Each structure stands twice: as C-alpha cells, then as structure tokens.
Amino acid sequence: MTSTDEARRIGSTEPVWWGWGPASAHEPLPDEVRELLARLGIPARPTAPVPLDEVRLPPARLPAAVRDALATIVGSGHVHMHDEARIRHCRGRSTTDLLRLRAGDAWAAPDAIVLPADHDEVLAVLRLASRERIVVVPFGGGTSVVGGLEPAGPAERPVVALDLARLDALGRVDRESGTAELGAGLRGPRAEALLAEHGLTLGHIPQSWEYATIGGFAATRSSGQASAGYGRFDDLVVGLRVATPVGSWELGRAPASAAGPDLRELLLGSEGAFGVITQVVARVRPLPARRIFEGWSVPDFATGTRLLRTLAAGDLRPTVCRLSDETETVGGLARPPRPTGRAAATGPAAETRPAAETGPAAETGPVAVTGAVAADGPPGGCHLVTGYEGSGPAVERHTAEVAGVLLAGGARRLDAAAGPDWERGRFRAPYLRDALLDLGIFAETLETAGFWATLPALYAGVREALIGSLGAAGLSPVVMCHISHLYETGASLYFTVVCAQGADPIGSWRAAKAAAGNAIVAAGGTITHHHAVGTEHRPWLGAEIGGLGVDVLRAVKRTLDPAGILNPGILV
Amino acid sequence: MTSTDEARRIGSTEPVWWGWGPASAHEPLPDEVRELLARLGIPARPTAPVPLDEVRLPPARLPAAVRDALATIVGSGHVHMHDEARIRHCRGRSTTDLLRLRAGDAWAAPDAIVLPADHDEVLAVLRLASRERIVVVPFGGGTSVVGGLEPAGPAERPVVALDLARLDALGRVDRESGTAELGAGLRGPRAEALLAEHGLTLGHIPQSWEYATIGGFAATRSSGQASAGYGRFDDLVVGLRVATPVGSWELGRAPASAAGPDLRELLLGSEGAFGVITQVVARVRPLPARRIFEGWSVPDFATGTRLLRTLAAGDLRPTVCRLSDETETVGGLARPPRPTGRAAATGPAAETRPAAETGPAAETGPVAVTGAVAADGPPGGCHLVTGYEGSGPAVERHTAEVAGVLLAGGARRLDAAAGPDWERGRFRAPYLRDALLDLGIFAETLETAGFWATLPALYAGVREALIGSLGAAGLSPVVMCHISHLYETGASLYFTVVCAQGADPIGSWRAAKAAAGNAIVAAGGTITHHHAVGTEHRPWLGAEIGGLGVDVLRAVKRTLDPAGILNPGILV
Incomplete structure (x- = not known):
C-alpha cells in the first residue's frame, strides 16, 4: 500500500466511520420497505450518527517510548494516534458496535494504530509488545460482527490495533499446482483483481467481501456465498505464514498429510489470539467461463430444505444456493432493493469485482424487488436462488440437473431476472442496515x-x-x-x-x-x-468444544503468546 | 466381541503372528516373480520364521496389584499376559518389525494386553495407568508400518497394549444426515458389513483394510484407495469421542463451524498420544450401484502425471486412480499375481467385503499378470488403473469423460481384465511381502x-x-x-x-x-x-511442522496426558 492509499483509508471519509461502505453508496430506505415495516408495527424514528468531532474516546495511553520504538520498527508515518484513526479502529461492524459508534461512544478505541509493512515487522512489533505488555489486536477489514475487535483484559494495558493493510501483495502464483500466496491485508476485491490478472479466482465471496481481508477470512473461518462450489475459506487454505510473539511459523507442505495433527486447523479460527496470519497460500481456480443465477419458488421452507438435502446427497450442490424462509421471502430481503448509486457500482469494489458484472447478470436491468417477489411467488412460498459457475458445458449440465430435481420436488421457476437480481444485490445488506439504523x-x-x-x-x-x-x-x-x-x-x-x-x-x-x-x-x-x-459467542464455546477443548486452547495460547498480549479474552 | 471371537483372535493362528493375514492365504512367490528378481540380481535365500516357542521376550513386569486393578475394570478374562498374546501385540507390521519377529525378537512386547469393553472402561484404564505410571499403547489393528506401536520412554515402566477390539459396535445410523457412529475397534470389513445392512458404505479401503480399525484410521489420518471419490479418512470424520487420562472429550456438532480452531484436526493424526479415540461419527454414503475399473497404458510416468493433473484440475478425479511408474509397471506389482487361495477369498474378510466381488470385477477370471502387463503395454509405458463408483449414469459419464482426457493425452486402453484384475488384487501386497521375506x-x-x-x-x-x-x-x-x-x-x-x-x-x-x-x-x-x-518419521517432524509446531504438540500432550502414559515418544 502506498502512503497515499494509507492516508485515504485512515483519514478519508471512505468508508464512513459510523457504518458500512462509502457515503456515496448510502441511500434512504426505499419507501416500499418503510411502508412494509410500518405495516408490521415497527416504528421509524430518524436517528443520525453524531458528528465525528462529537465522538468521545479516552486519551491515548501509549507511552512515548513505546510509540517511538514502534515507529522505529514500522516507520513514523505508520503509527497513528489521532482520534479519527482510533475511532475507525474501534470495535467491528456488529449492530451493537454501530449503535455505540453512531451515538458517539468510542470508549473502546485502541490507543494507537500501527501498520507494519511485512511479516518481519509484525514479528518485531509482537516482540516489543510482549516485552512492554502492550495489548495487540490484529486488524484486517475491521468487519467482525461478533466483538472480535474488542478484547477484554486488564484495563491499564495500552492497546495497539495492528492494521495489516500494507501486507497486500500477491506473492508467488503456482499455476501448475493451482495455488497463490496472498498477503493477509488484501481485501476481497483487491485479491480477486490481482488473481484475475492471472486468469484466476479464489471464489470466496462472503457478504463482507468488499472490506474483509484474506487474513481475516482465515482467522475467522469465513464462508463465502459460493461455498458449495469453491469451498469454505478453511478449505481453500493450503499453507499459512504466521507471526507469533515467540517467532515465525509456516505450515503446509503438501495437499494432504498424515504427519500428525493438522496444525493449520489450529490457526484457522484462531481469531488473532495465537498469532498474526501474515500470508495465506490458497487454492485458486480458473476464472469461470460461465455463470448462471436462477430464481425459484418452493412451496414452503421445509420442502425447500428437503430439496437442498436431496441436491447435497446427489452431489449436485449448486455453486451458490440460498433458500429463504417464508418470512424472508415476504420481507423481500431475498431480492433486496438496489439503489442506482450503490457501492459496488461506485465504490472501491467496482474496479475489482470478479466476473459478476460482466457475466449474464449484467445483462438484465434493475428490478424493484420487494414487490416482485411477492407477485412472483405463490402465497406462502419460499424464494430460492441457485447459482452455477465453471466451464460452459459443465455449468449448463449442472443447472439442468438441479432444475430437474427442483421441478420434480414442486419448485416453480421465477422470472429470468430473479437470480441475476439477487447476485447483483449480494453485498447490499450492510448498506440496508445503515439505512434502517438511520430510521x-x-x-x-x-x-x-x-x-x-x-x-x-x-x-x-x-x-x-x-x-x-x-x-x-x-x-x-x-x-x-x-x-x-x-x-x-x-x-x-x-x-x-x-x-x-x-x-x-x-x-x-x-x-x-x-x-x-x-x-x-x-x-x-x-x-x-x-x-x-x-x-x-464466548459464553457457549465450552458447550461447543468441551472443557478439555478450552483447556487445550489455553495451553496453545500459553505456548505461542506467553505474555498474553494477543487479543486477550478472545477464545481463551 | 464375544469371548470366542476374542480367543480366536488372541490365541489362534489366524492371522499368523509373524506376518500378514491367515496362513491359509500364504503361497510361495510365483515362479515368474522369482525369475524376474533373479534376473535383476536379487538373490533368494529361503528363510523361515522361527517357531513361535522360540521367540524371545522379556518377563512380563506388570505388578500383580495393577493386573488385579485392570481385571477389576475390564474383567479378568480380558487381561492377557501369556506369551503369544504379547508377541501378537509386539510392534506393528513394517518390514523391520516382521524381520525382527521372524528372527524371534519380541523384546519390545508389551507386558500385558487389556481389552476394555467400552468408552468408560477405557477412561478407567487410563486413570489407573496415570496413577500407576503404566505406559498405555492404544492398539487397533496393529498394522502400523512406521513404528507407531513401539513407544520410547523409561524402560522401567510397564507397558500395556490397550486393544480396542471389543469396541466394535455400529451405533446410531442417521440416514437423513448421512452419518454413522462407528466403534473404534471395528475392522474395515466388519464396519463395511454392518453399514451394508443399511445400504451404506464408508468407502474407505486402504491396503490394510482387512485388519486396520476405525480408530486407527482416524488416529493416523489414513487414506484409502478410493480417496479421490470418498475422501481421506480425515475428511470422513464428522465427530469424535475420545477418552483421555483427564476425562472424556466429544467433538463435532455440525457439518462445518467457525467456533474457533477445529479441534477434531488435533485428534486426527494424534496416534494415541493425546487420548484414545473410542468412537468416530463418520460420513457414510449409499452403497454404489455401479463400479467400473479400467486399465490404461500411458507413454511414460511424466506424461501420466500430467494427465492426472489435468483430471484433477477439471474436477474429473476418478474414485480410484493409480499410476505406476516404468519400474513398477515392468515389475508387475501393478497387477500382482493372484493365487487362488488368497485371503480375500478364504479369510475373515471374505464374508464382509464391499460390493467388489459382485461387481463387474467378479466376472473376469484370474490373469497371470506380470507377463500380461509387459505384453499389453508398449515398451517403456506406464500402467494406469482408474476406478469409478456411484450411481449408474453418473459413473458411466465420469468414465467416458476421463477416457476422453486420457485418450487425447496419448493413453492406450488395456484389455478389459486389467482394471478388474487390479481391483481383485488390491489387498495382495502384504501377502506378497511375506512370500518375499520367506525367500x-x-x-x-x-x-x-x-x-x-x-x-x-x-x-x-x-x-x-x-x-x-x-x-x-x-x-x-x-x-x-x-x-x-x-x-x-x-x-x-x-x-x-x-x-x-x-x-x-x-x-x-x-x-x-x-x-x-x-x-x-x-x-x-x-x-x-x-x-x-x-x-x-519422528526425526523429520520438526522440519514438517516447525519448532513451534512441536512446542504446540508438547503443550497439548501435557494438558491431555499430564503423566505422559500414552504412547510416549510418539509425536512429542
């Protein structure tokens, strides 16, 4: 990342500090959604975020000597302690995070933001932080919706947000093996744009894709909308490079191994508590030649669920598959409104999106959706979107085979725009949330x-x-x-x-x-x-992995982060 | 396991104590192989194993009080300390293991063999062993070829082989989700026979399948001959039940999760060092309706390798795929001799094998193979076997698509017997090794x-x-x-x-x-x-997983097995 890019990100108004995406992508809630909510008895009460300069945050507590030592490692231009940078790195993007930010509460803001240039600088920062007992919160896209960026722990310890934005290189691309080295700080669109230059794609498109990063995908076991076709992100990870307070760790020598436990699986989902993932070696695939999205109406959610099970059992899972229940279908969020000024068309994502905009989806115009679904689907029916990506003949065959199962199971095909329309609105929900919060x-x-x-x-x-x-x-x-x-x-x-x-x-x-x-x-x-x-989700982790699971995570934490500086309170 | 079964296994001559499979399945090395080896300058020197009563082993060191305590847990009929049982649980089935056994060296024999009936008895044995500082070596099929059953550690500590043969139940079969609970002590054939009663299969058929167990498959990250179709065993594991010295551990609440690191992956490949896997919840599939095996000759190993890469990249991996290099092709081990008295036809495996014997493979007669390959393939060519399993139309389409790639890449189809012949001889290699050792x-x-x-x-x-x-x-x-x-x-x-x-x-x-x-x-x-x-492989584990990887395994070991009783020297 050049320093201009960094300035734009840290100091600019893009994305907005109080919500999702750039201001240019925000529009008021469409009237029909507003009316629907009113009919449902949900009152609107316009509520704007406070102005930036009214946001309250505690004084930065980083000792000058530590700040200077950090600046020596990463360069003085890459240590930020001004209010806006701290506010922009305060918590994540859950609704409770946004409600607090919008109300001017940035009490959880880190004391400083540090932007290392590479793996070695991350290592050096972690060594320093361990010595000085400074809390380090690894920061990728800042898109956590589960409080992953709000560490607990002793309140007196200064907190540094370790922003990985500068680790944004595409490293070695091994076309023969179908793998690529991706910097942890690469956001979804930039990663895809760099891979597209090689005719390749990750195919990992979660709803947070516009801002979330490669390192974050790995550290949280992200799953993209095309998970059935490309795999979850944990399936895509072939190798990992990790900086820990006690040194470097690299894993992944083969597609599969029996050399003991698979320790990559201990770092996937480690949420910055065991180390900082600085590079991922990921499985990559050729850009799909063909992409088809279809919309269906199934009689009810239970029938739809059974149909999806039939597809899964028959090895017919579509690349993308989304079945809305009755309420979501009526609510129209299955085919959300698509304002003309939306982010994907004007924001940073636009230049770098995968083939979606140039595929068949781009040929159909916008559709006012909420009404369309209600009109298209039979009363009480459920909306189903299926998507297929790959080489031409395989995609068409897959599409036809799935259609055969769905039609036999009572599904009805919706108009041709229904699928592409979902595909075009796939990143819309967080913008819609901001519009709802505005009301x-x-x-x-x-x-x-x-x-x-x-x-x-x-x-x-x-x-x-x-x-x-x-x-x-x-x-x-x-x-x-x-x-x-x-x-x-x-x-x-x-x-x-x-x-x-x-x-x-x-x-x-x-x-x-x-x-x-x-x-x-x-x-x-x-x-x-x-x-x-x-x-x-911490209160239920013990129920999920058992008391011994928690003990094991604690033991791993003590080994890799003996000073307990990394994201304290996360996982253990 | 009934006590009769147990007696048959512990005290009988089946399988032979010095090699693989029952004596009835052993035959001398076929003359053509013998001649080939002579031509290659490898001299034959007939060498029989010593008689059982000449095998030397140390006196059993288990204190009577401990033996009595073990008997209280598992029942006195399930603690064995006689020589033959100890010899049968001495080391695994690597060639160096067999050479030592055949020469009468059973110095590494455990002091006692304990057969718990269930998970709770395993837990109780581990608690007792921790208290008494008794080494416990979990024992499944005893088929390790990497010294996994020969723990290191203080020589003065008595060693108990914890034989899991009695944990042989098929538990709950969830047909809707496609999962089944399998006891850790179930051998491959028995597991398949029990699942076949439900029309299901694991599809996990490694060469050790006749004797290896479900728990062993999981603890060693086994991979079967049909791994491309069904997945490696670690892919098949949905849930695990594990007994550790510090308590029970159950994992696996969903098909996929982002609830932190995937701790199942820490137990898969743990080789009995972290705990004893007592039950596996595995993904199961319908028994295949159709099964096709084909033989091919490709110009050379490099070309064949590139063709396999093309298949893998095109999502066309056959269920089974085996490409022999030039030497293996000439050596004929790609189509090994198939003596009429072989194990799969007469041994315990025969009743319980999956559909192989009733599929197309069963229709063709035996073929004298070494010569056949040399005659079939072009000089310098390489033998390739492809196999396909599944529903009828899908299998035929898959077969045709792969054939298209292979033919376009210069492969030549072998006679119709080549594929089925490999399939029928798939478990033969360890028997052949015994015949070689006899010479x-x-x-x-x-x-x-x-x-x-x-x-x-x-x-x-x-x-x-x-x-x-x-x-x-x-x-x-x-x-x-x-x-x-x-x-x-x-x-x-x-x-x-x-x-x-x-x-x-x-x-x-x-x-x-x-x-x-x-x-x-x-x-x-x-x-x-x-x-x-x-x-x-211990000397290279650090190179594979790094110093931090070894430290992490040590920390996990200390947490789950603080007394260090489980397979000491394995992994850490």
Missing part, C-alpha cells in the same frame, strides 16, 4: 449450522428464542432465515432480525442473542457457522 | 505427497536417495513408485523397494529411509501422506 430501526444477524436431521428443531428453536425474547421486550421482531451453505451432512441457518430499537436496543439484543445461543446449544447446532466466536 | 528378499514401502509443481523433483529425489543408499550397500534395489491419491493441488507418491537383505537388512533400510526422509524434506514434500509419523 432508528434495529437490524442484526446471527447464524448456526447443523446436521440435516437436527435442522428443523434448530430452526424452530432459534426462531422461537428470538421472537420470544424480543417480543417480551415489546419490540415486534421480524425474524427471517435462510439456508446458504450446504454440506453432504447438513446446512447453515442464517437469521436476520429487524425490530424496533426500544429504549435499550443493545440490552434487548444481548438478551435475545443469549436466548438464541442457548437454543442453538440445546438443539445440537454449532454456535457459529462462519461469524467466528469473538466476545459474543 | 530372504527385502520389500518395504514409503510414501510422501507434494504439490504438482514439486512432484517431479520429489519423485527423482526420493528415488535417487533410495537407490543411492541401498546401492552403496550392494543390495541391487528395485525402486518402484505409483501415484494413488490425487488432489486439486498435488498428489501422493508411494514407493516400493525390493532388494537383497544383505548382512544387516534393518540397518541398511534405516539408512535408506533416512536418505529418503532427507530427500523428501529437501524437495518440499510431506514426510508422510498416509502412514503417519510413528517412531520412524
């Missing part, structure tokens, strides 16, 4: 996964917990759900909650999240399919 | 894996190291190799060495293995693709 309406998500046999009870349990908890607080919640990641043995469930904020939105949500966490554990699901643990 | 001829294997770009140098490096080391000892080695596990990013290399024994076969092989290990590390491959680390 004082609460919106947040949570997710889980389970085996096919446990999925119906898991779905019902989480829904009831959310509706029960938020309903008891008088907040008229709308709880929507979709399945978007399929496996042979089960699938994910992704819940979106929209409700009034009430007097204490953060407290109400924490209670609802706790109820949902308990319901997930009771129904046998995982506490998180792809959002990671952070601070929000 | 005083040394035969052993080693394996590695690497990325496609590193594979040619890895192949050349290991070959040169083996030929150089054994050649310098004057042993005229024949070094054969095949690729049998394909990944998108690379493949495995499996070497078979046949040579004269010379004066010190064990010393010569250790030197050759060390040279090969160094060559593997230098060429960037993994020290083991599916044989595990054991004691044989």
Whole structure:
C-alpha cells in the first residue's frame, strides 16, 4: 500500500466511520420497505450518527517510548494516534458496535494504530509488545460482527490495533499446482483483481467481501456465498505464514498429510489470539467461463430444505444456493432493493469485482424487488436462488440437473431476472442496515449450522428464542432465515432480525442473542457457522468444544503468546 | 466381541503372528516373480520364521496389584499376559518389525494386553495407568508400518497394549444426515458389513483394510484407495469421542463451524498420544450401484502425471486412480499375481467385503499378470488403473469423460481384465511381502505427497536417495513408485523397494529411509501422506511442522496426558 492509499483509508471519509461502505453508496430506505415495516408495527424514528468531532474516546495511553520504538520498527508515518484513526479502529461492524459508534461512544478505541509493512515487522512489533505488555489486536477489514475487535483484559494495558493493510501483495502464483500466496491485508476485491490478472479466482465471496481481508477470512473461518462450489475459506487454505510473539511459523507442505495433527486447523479460527496470519497460500481456480443465477419458488421452507438435502446427497450442490424462509421471502430481503448509486457500482469494489458484472447478470436491468417477489411467488412460498459457475458445458449440465430435481420436488421457476437480481444485490445488506439504523430501526444477524436431521428443531428453536425474547421486550421482531451453505451432512441457518430499537436496543439484543445461543446449544447446532466466536459467542464455546477443548486452547495460547498480549479474552 | 471371537483372535493362528493375514492365504512367490528378481540380481535365500516357542521376550513386569486393578475394570478374562498374546501385540507390521519377529525378537512386547469393553472402561484404564505410571499403547489393528506401536520412554515402566477390539459396535445410523457412529475397534470389513445392512458404505479401503480399525484410521489420518471419490479418512470424520487420562472429550456438532480452531484436526493424526479415540461419527454414503475399473497404458510416468493433473484440475478425479511408474509397471506389482487361495477369498474378510466381488470385477477370471502387463503395454509405458463408483449414469459419464482426457493425452486402453484384475488384487501386497521375506528378499514401502509443481523433483529425489543408499550397500534395489491419491493441488507418491537383505537388512533400510526422509524434506514434500509419523518419521517432524509446531504438540500432550502414559515418544 502506498502512503497515499494509507492516508485515504485512515483519514478519508471512505468508508464512513459510523457504518458500512462509502457515503456515496448510502441511500434512504426505499419507501416500499418503510411502508412494509410500518405495516408490521415497527416504528421509524430518524436517528443520525453524531458528528465525528462529537465522538468521545479516552486519551491515548501509549507511552512515548513505546510509540517511538514502534515507529522505529514500522516507520513514523505508520503509527497513528489521532482520534479519527482510533475511532475507525474501534470495535467491528456488529449492530451493537454501530449503535455505540453512531451515538458517539468510542470508549473502546485502541490507543494507537500501527501498520507494519511485512511479516518481519509484525514479528518485531509482537516482540516489543510482549516485552512492554502492550495489548495487540490484529486488524484486517475491521468487519467482525461478533466483538472480535474488542478484547477484554486488564484495563491499564495500552492497546495497539495492528492494521495489516500494507501486507497486500500477491506473492508467488503456482499455476501448475493451482495455488497463490496472498498477503493477509488484501481485501476481497483487491485479491480477486490481482488473481484475475492471472486468469484466476479464489471464489470466496462472503457478504463482507468488499472490506474483509484474506487474513481475516482465515482467522475467522469465513464462508463465502459460493461455498458449495469453491469451498469454505478453511478449505481453500493450503499453507499459512504466521507471526507469533515467540517467532515465525509456516505450515503446509503438501495437499494432504498424515504427519500428525493438522496444525493449520489450529490457526484457522484462531481469531488473532495465537498469532498474526501474515500470508495465506490458497487454492485458486480458473476464472469461470460461465455463470448462471436462477430464481425459484418452493412451496414452503421445509420442502425447500428437503430439496437442498436431496441436491447435497446427489452431489449436485449448486455453486451458490440460498433458500429463504417464508418470512424472508415476504420481507423481500431475498431480492433486496438496489439503489442506482450503490457501492459496488461506485465504490472501491467496482474496479475489482470478479466476473459478476460482466457475466449474464449484467445483462438484465434493475428490478424493484420487494414487490416482485411477492407477485412472483405463490402465497406462502419460499424464494430460492441457485447459482452455477465453471466451464460452459459443465455449468449448463449442472443447472439442468438441479432444475430437474427442483421441478420434480414442486419448485416453480421465477422470472429470468430473479437470480441475476439477487447476485447483483449480494453485498447490499450492510448498506440496508445503515439505512434502517438511520430510521432508528434495529437490524442484526446471527447464524448456526447443523446436521440435516437436527435442522428443523434448530430452526424452530432459534426462531422461537428470538421472537420470544424480543417480543417480551415489546419490540415486534421480524425474524427471517435462510439456508446458504450446504454440506453432504447438513446446512447453515442464517437469521436476520429487524425490530424496533426500544429504549435499550443493545440490552434487548444481548438478551435475545443469549436466548438464541442457548437454543442453538440445546438443539445440537454449532454456535457459529462462519461469524467466528469473538466476545459474543464466548459464553457457549465450552458447550461447543468441551472443557478439555478450552483447556487445550489455553495451553496453545500459553505456548505461542506467553505474555498474553494477543487479543486477550478472545477464545481463551 | 464375544469371548470366542476374542480367543480366536488372541490365541489362534489366524492371522499368523509373524506376518500378514491367515496362513491359509500364504503361497510361495510365483515362479515368474522369482525369475524376474533373479534376473535383476536379487538373490533368494529361503528363510523361515522361527517357531513361535522360540521367540524371545522379556518377563512380563506388570505388578500383580495393577493386573488385579485392570481385571477389576475390564474383567479378568480380558487381561492377557501369556506369551503369544504379547508377541501378537509386539510392534506393528513394517518390514523391520516382521524381520525382527521372524528372527524371534519380541523384546519390545508389551507386558500385558487389556481389552476394555467400552468408552468408560477405557477412561478407567487410563486413570489407573496415570496413577500407576503404566505406559498405555492404544492398539487397533496393529498394522502400523512406521513404528507407531513401539513407544520410547523409561524402560522401567510397564507397558500395556490397550486393544480396542471389543469396541466394535455400529451405533446410531442417521440416514437423513448421512452419518454413522462407528466403534473404534471395528475392522474395515466388519464396519463395511454392518453399514451394508443399511445400504451404506464408508468407502474407505486402504491396503490394510482387512485388519486396520476405525480408530486407527482416524488416529493416523489414513487414506484409502478410493480417496479421490470418498475422501481421506480425515475428511470422513464428522465427530469424535475420545477418552483421555483427564476425562472424556466429544467433538463435532455440525457439518462445518467457525467456533474457533477445529479441534477434531488435533485428534486426527494424534496416534494415541493425546487420548484414545473410542468412537468416530463418520460420513457414510449409499452403497454404489455401479463400479467400473479400467486399465490404461500411458507413454511414460511424466506424461501420466500430467494427465492426472489435468483430471484433477477439471474436477474429473476418478474414485480410484493409480499410476505406476516404468519400474513398477515392468515389475508387475501393478497387477500382482493372484493365487487362488488368497485371503480375500478364504479369510475373515471374505464374508464382509464391499460390493467388489459382485461387481463387474467378479466376472473376469484370474490373469497371470506380470507377463500380461509387459505384453499389453508398449515398451517403456506406464500402467494406469482408474476406478469409478456411484450411481449408474453418473459413473458411466465420469468414465467416458476421463477416457476422453486420457485418450487425447496419448493413453492406450488395456484389455478389459486389467482394471478388474487390479481391483481383485488390491489387498495382495502384504501377502506378497511375506512370500518375499520367506525367500530372504527385502520389500518395504514409503510414501510422501507434494504439490504438482514439486512432484517431479520429489519423485527423482526420493528415488535417487533410495537407490543411492541401498546401492552403496550392494543390495541391487528395485525402486518402484505409483501415484494413488490425487488432489486439486498435488498428489501422493508411494514407493516400493525390493532388494537383497544383505548382512544387516534393518540397518541398511534405516539408512535408506533416512536418505529418503532427507530427500523428501529437501524437495518440499510431506514426510508422510498416509502412514503417519510413528517412531520412524519422528526425526523429520520438526522440519514438517516447525519448532513451534512441536512446542504446540508438547503443550497439548501435557494438558491431555499430564503423566505422559500414552504412547510416549510418539509425536512429542
């Protein structure tokens, strides 16, 4: 990253400090969504974020000697202690994070931001921090939605956000083996743009793709919208380079090995608590020649779920597959509004997006969606999007085979725009959330996964917990759900909650999240399919991995981070 | 396991104590192989194993109080201290293991064999052993070829072999999710027979399948001959139940999770050093309706390797795929002789084998192979076997697509018997080794894996190291190799060495293995693709996983096995 880029990122208004994406991509909530929410009894109460200069944050506590030592390592231009940089590195992008920021609360801001240039500088920073007992929070895209950037621990210790933005190189591309070395600080669009120059793609497109980074994908076990086709990010990782307080660690000598435990799997999902991932060697594939997205209506969520299971059992999982439940279908979030000024068309992502904009999706015009779904689908039906990527004949065959299963199972094909329209709006949800927050309406998500046999009870349990908890607080919640990641043995469930904020939105949500966490554990699901643990899911980690699992994580932490400087309170 | 079964296993002559499989399956080396070896300058020197009663082993050192305490846990009928049981649990099935046993050396025999009935009895044994500082070596099929059953550590501590044969139940079968609970002590054939009653299969068929166990597959990251179709065993594991000296541990709540590091991956490949795997929840698939095996001749190994890479890149990997190099093709081990009295037809495996014997393979008669290959293939060509399993139309399409790639790449189809013949002889190699050892001829294997770009140098490096080391000892080695596990990013290399024994076969092989290990590390491959680390690969584990990797394994070991009773010297 050049210093100009860095200045633009740290000091500019892009992205907005209080939400998602650049200001130019923000638009008011479309009238039809506003009307729908009003009909559902969710009141609008316009609420703007406070001005930047009214944000409150504590004085920076970094001793001058430590600041100078950090500057000696990374260069004085790469240590930032001014308010805006600190505010921009304060917490992540959960709704509770945004509510606090918008209200001017940046009390959790780090004392300094340090931008190392490379692996060795990261090592040096970690050695210094260990000696000086400075807390280090590895910072990629800052997109955590589970409190992963808000470490606990002794309040008197200064906190440094270790921003990896300068580790943004594409290293060696091994075309023969189909692997590429990717710097941890590369954001999704830039990584794809660099790979596209070689005719390659990662195919990892989570909703946070515009801002999230390669290192963050690995550290949180991210899963992209095309996970069934390309694999979860943990599947894509072939090798890792990690800087720890006690030294360097490189792993991954072969596609597969029986040389003891697979220690890469200990670093994937380590959320910055064991070390800082500085480079990922990832599996890469040729850019797809063909891309097809289709929209379907299935009779109900249970039928749709069974159809997805049939596809998974028959080795027919589409590259992308997203089944909305009845509420999400009616709510229209399956085909979200697509304002003309949206980020993907004007923001930094635009130059660097994968083939989506040039594929078949680009040929169809915008569609006002909420109404369209209601009109297209049979009453009570559920919206299903399927996507296929690859070489031409294989994609067409796959599309036809899936269509055969879906039609035989009672699905009805929607108009030709339904699939491409979803594809074009795939990054829209966080912008929509900002528009909802502007109206004082609460919106947040949570997710889980389970085996096919446990999925119906898991779905019902989480829904009831959310509706029960938020309903008891008088907040008229709308709880929507979709399945978007399929496996042979089960699938994910992704819940979106929209409700009034009430007097204490953060407290109400924490209670609802706790109820949902308990319901997930009771129904046998995982506490998180792809959002990671952070601070929000910590209470249920023991239920997920057992007491011995927690003991083992502690032992690993003591070995790699004996001074306990890395993201304290995360994982252990 | 009933006590009759147990008696048959512990006290009977089946399998033979000095080699592989039952005596009824053993036949002398076929004349044509004998002649071939003579032509290659490898002298035969008939060498029978010593009689059982001449095997030397140390007095059993287990204190009577400990024996009584063990008997209280598992029942007195399930603690064995007689010589034959101890000899049968002495070391594994590497060639150096067999050479020592055949020569009457059972100095490494455990002091007692304990057969717990279930998970709780395993826990109780581990608690007792921790208290009494008794070494415990978990024992599945006893088929380790890397010294995994010969723990190091203080010589004064008594050693108990914890034989898991009684943990042989098929637990809950979840047809909807496609998972099944399998007892750790289930051998391959029995597991498949139990699953077949539900119309299901694991599809995990390594060469050791007749004797190796579910727990062993997991603890060593086994990879079966159909790995490209069904996945390696670590891919098949959905959940694990583990007994450790500090308590029980269960993992695996969903098909995928972002709840921190995947700790299952710490137990897979743990080789009994962290705990005893007592149950595996595995992914299971419907029994294949159709099974096709084909034989091909490709111009040379390099061309064949490139063709396999093309298949892998095009998502066309056959379920089974085995490419022999020029030497293995000429040596005929690609289509090994198939004596009529072989194990799979008469041994315990026969009743319980998967569909192989009833598929197309069963329709063709035996073929005298060594000659056939030489006659079929063009001079200098390489033998390639491809296999396909699944539903009818998908299998036929897959077969045709692969054939298209192979034919376009210069491969020539062999006669119709070539594929099925390999399939029928797939478990034959260890029997053949016994026949070679009977003639005083040394035969052993080693394996590695690497990325496609590193594979040619890895192949050349290991070959040169083996030929150089054994050649310098004057042993005229024949070094054969095949690729049998394909990944998108690379493949495995499996070497078979046949040579004269010379004066010190064990010393010569250790030197050759060390040279090969160094060559593997230098060429960037993994020290083991599916044989595990054991004691044989320990010297290179640090090169594979780094100093920090070793430190982390040590920390995990201290946490789960604080008294250091489990397989000491293995992994850490």
